[in-house]
Amino acid sequence: MKFSVLGPAGTFADAAAHQYLSTTHQTATIDYHATFEQVYQAVAPDGIGLLPIENQLDGFVMATLQRLQSEAVTIIGETTIPVNFGLAAQADSLSAIKRVYVQFKTEGQCQNLLSSLPNAEIITTSSNMVSVEKLQHGKPGDAAIIPQSQMALNAFPLMRDNVADQLDNFTRFTIFKKSPTTLAANTTLEAAVNQFKCPIFVTPPTDDPGTLYEILGYPKRAQLNLATLMSLPTKQKMGIYSFYIEISGTTAQLDDLQATLTEMARVFTVQPLGVYGL
Ligand SMILES: O=C(O)C(=O)C[C@]1(C(=O)O)C=C[C@@H](O)C=C1
CATH class of the missing domain: 3.40.190.10 (Periplasmic binding protein-like II)
Incomplete structure (x- = not known):
């Protein structure tokens, strides 16, 4: 399997890729590329890629979020490493x-x-x-x-x-395949996993008062934890945003997750990005 990451060898992305392979007991040929865009483009149909998603000091990596928003990808895991x-x-x-x-x-x-x-x-x-x-x-x-x-x-x-501005500093990376996923594909996880994470994009049809409040009500009512919330422009019109949301929970809550996403999809555009074990 080819694993596309930001190179050359020795980047934090490289270290994160090795950590991911070792914790998931997999082997792969690391395939280095010069820019995030080239990493993304290089991911083969049967391969995987890794991009940074957030840093403790400098926040989210917008280039990665924009990629996830505009392309059909499935996130299959994440890994976090110390950075100095x-x-x-x-x-x-x-x-x-x-x-x-x-x-x-x-x-x-x-x-x-x-x-x-x-x-x-x-x-x-x-x-x-x-x-x-x-x-x-x-x-x-x-x-x-x-x-x-x-x-x-x-x-x-x-x-x-x-x-670095402080010693305590971590970057979280996301690992993805270049193929779309569906809402229905969201409930299959390995038996050994206890916790899941489910990243999605939610886009409301209009910019009405209380829209975000309404979106957040769905996971709250199902007692699902909201791990991350970021807003990104849809680029179609000023004032209309897409929300990148990560929902987390225990595997016992996977049916609730499925029901919640289905309900949300009746009202909003929901782009699922996969469910993976933590
Ligand atoms: O240049 C690297 O070493 C990278 O892996 C990229 C990257 C990033 O863009 O977030 C990864 C971790 C650090 O936060 C700084 C740089």
Whole structure:
């Protein structure tokens, strides 16, 4: 099986993919791609892909949510890993740094450090390992924010550990297949699983007062837990939003989940994204 992830080897996505394979006792050939878009495009009909969905410090990854919203995918699992960064530079001091390479989601996790580099131009990269490569092939005055695990493997005049805004920092990744799912497919789970998660998009037909309140009433009445709520523009009209919702519960509640989604689908457009064990 081919497992498409953000590369090159050594990204947090790579670490997350290995963690997912080991906890689910699977093997796969990791297939690295340079951007989220290329990762998504590369997922083979019989393969799987992995994209980051949220970070503890910088919040949801909109590019991933937009992908899930616009394409027919089935989410089959999730995995969360600790994330930390170091600063490496071809410079003797912070004030001598002229350019700093930083992955776009990493930037929001290292705000304190970046604001202490007023003379540095921030150059955004597509992956943390690309930041490492840019520095390795860089020139005096260059710096990069790189995975903390890369600090021991690189030697530059200036090395500063643990530069994320806080040490306690995690990123959650979603694992998906590139095929649609249906509401009816939502109740089959392996027997060993106790807890499930069910991500869906819900789009109300109009923007009436209390629409969101009404949507949230469905899982509440069924005693299903609402784990995540994000609103995304439908892009069709200003003011009309789609809601990305993750419902969680115990496997004993799968029938209630099914009934709830069916009821919701009578009133709203419900796009199911699968049900997976936790
Ligand atoms: O560049 C990487 O190492 C990635 O795996 C991407 C990514 C992300 O975009 O969220 C993953 C985890 C960190 O939050 C920062 C970057």
